Amino acid sequence: xxxxxxxxxxxxxxxxxxxxxxxxxxxxxxxxxxxxxxxxxxxxxxxxxxxxxxxxxxxxxxxxxxxxxxxxxxxxxxxxxxxxxxxxxxxxxxxxxxxxxxxxxxxxxxxxxxxxxxxxxxxxxxxxxxxxxxxxxxxxxxxxxxxxxxxxxxxxxxxxxxxxxxxxxxxxxxxxxxxxxxxxxxxxxxxxxxxxxxxxxxxxxxxxxxxxxxxxxxxxxxxxxxxxxxxx
Amino acid sequence: xxxxxxxxxxxxxxxxxxxxxxxxxxxxxxxxxxxxxxxxxxxxxxxxxxxxxxxxxxxxxxxxxxxxxxxxxxxxxxxxxxxxxxxxxxxxxxxxxxxxxxxxxxxxxxxxxxxxxxxxxxxxxxxxxxxxxxxxxxxxxxxxxxxxxxxxxxxxxxxxxxxxxxxxxxxxxxxxxxxxxxxxxxxxx
Numbered sequence: 087x088x089x090x091x092x093x094x095x096x097x098x099x100x101x102x103x104x105x106x107x108x109x110x111x112x113x114x115x116x117x118x119x120x121x122x123x124x125x126x127x128x129x130x131x132x133x134x135x136x137x138x139x140x141x142x143x144x145x146x147x148x149x150x151x152x153x154x155x156x157x158x159x160x161x162x163x164x165x166x167x168x169x170x171x172x173x174x175x176x177x178x179x180x181x182x183x184x185x186x187x188x189x190x191x192x193x194x195x196x197x198x199x200x201x202x203x204x205x206x207x208x209x210x211x212x213x214x215x216x217x218x219x220x221x222x223x224x225x226x227x228x229x230x231x232x233x234x235x236x237x238x239x240x241x242x243x244x245x246x247x248x249x250x251x252x253x254x255x256x257x258x259x260x261x262x263x264x265x266x267x268x269x270x271x272x273x274x275x276x277x278x279x280x281x282x283x284x285x286x287x288x289x290x291x292x293x294x295x296x297x298x299x300x301x302x303x304x305x306x307x308x309x310x311x312x313x314x315x316x317x318x
Numbered sequence: 319x320x321x322x323x324x325x326x327x328x329x330x331x332x333x334x335x336x337x338x339x340x341x342x343x344x345x346x347x348x349x350x351x352x353x354x355x356x357x358x359x360x361x362x363x364x365x366x367x368x369x370x371x372x373x374x375x376x377x378x379x380x381x382x383x384x385x386x387x388x389x390x391x392x393x394x395x396x397x398x399x400x401x402x403x404x405x406x407x408x409x410x411x412x413x414x415x416x417x418x419x420x421x422x423x424x425x426x427x428x429x430x431x432x433x434x435x436x437x438x439x440x441x442x443x444x445x446x447x448x449x450x451x452x453x454x455x456x457x458x459x460x461x462x463x464x465x466x467x468x469x470x471x472x473x474x475x476x477x478x479x480x481x482x483x484x485x486x487x488x489x490x491x492x493x494x495x496x497x498x499x500x501x502x503x504x505x506x507x
Contacts, residue, residue: 235426236426240411241422241425244480247482271481275472282436283436288467302457305502306502
């Protein structure tokens with residue numbers, strides 16, 4: 087039941103401890119969202135890109151630091167100098183960097199949009215495509231859910247909503263001065279729901295379906311139209 | 319009321335998971351707790367320990383949503399039912415000691431099961447909501463099926479995480495349901 091077919095060694099005596107060299111987060115321990123944002127130097131970028139390539143190919147469990155060093159064209163010593171915490175620190179930094187670039191692409195969508203409807207529609211489409219089209223993420227979700235899901239479930243998901251509100255809220259304030267953060271969270275809820283539980287009839291990767299969802303359920307609540315009768 | 323043997327085994331398994339965790343609960347522990355023989359457990363769960371634990375999680379999820387449905391059974395209107403449901407579900411998750419313990423200590427063993435069960439839970443929730451939506455005025459162009467699917471997604475989403483809302487506060491839940499979640503669903507009064 088724990089993905090032994092992927093070759094992951096899970097030590098049954100250690101409960102929620104280390105899996106494939108990664109500690110699962112708990113409500114009190116470190117999480118993806120606590121990891122420092124990588125400085126973004128050329129060497130850091132090269133190492134992170136190498137790690138991403140290898141994870142897409144082999145998954146988290148089978149990717150070793152030696153593999154990453156080789157793929158990045160640097161020595162293991164150099165890799166440890168940049169990521170002294172080893173595999174755990176490297177993978178968390180990669181997750182954080184991917185999340186930051188994901189949010190940045192969504193902010194761009196909002197900034198380009200002329201109306202709230204366009205902004206939310208574009209964000210839903212881009213966010214869904216970014217999630218379902220992320221090869222490394224989809225690989226680990228499919229093959230190593232026991233490693234990656236603890237970063238998304240229950241205790242962690244609220245922090246993900248916080249992060250989405252903090253990242254997208256400021257850009258949405260142009261349209262929603264008072265409820266931008268909540269709008270970002272609400273959109274994140276729909277994106278996650280449809281990504282994890284796909285609908286046979288609604289595909290949020292398509293603009294028409296995303297726009298329909300936004301028009302139908304979001305705009306009436308976020309931008310209520312004053313009732314005609316109430317006008318003087 | 320006496321449970322049938324299968325239910326007794328599943329209840330015993332929940333108790334054992336609370337005591338020892340998902341990774342350390344053995345088939346023998348469950349048999350002892352249920353006061354049946356190992357062979358009996360195997361008769362009901364031929365796949366052994368893994369099948370028993372997977373079935374235990376499904377059993378507990380089903381029990382959770384049955385209790386939720388019972389809790390909201392006696393409500394005057396749809397919005398009140400949504401409010402009561404969210405309040406109850408939020409509290410029930412927090413107070414579920416076995417769930418909280420497993421989430422804290424071995425989320426990697428539980429979450430893959432729950433994620434796999436997600437689509438089925440969603441279908442069950444939508445199937446529960448749909449007939450209720452036949453009796454309310456929906457916004458023009460919105461079918462009960464589409465409304466039920468959307469509301470089921472929201473309910474599940476809020477059960478998993480409350481986000482910026484305090485789902486322990488009835489006033490906040492009232493605002494969330496009436497000023498946000500149902501605005502695009504129910505026809506304006």
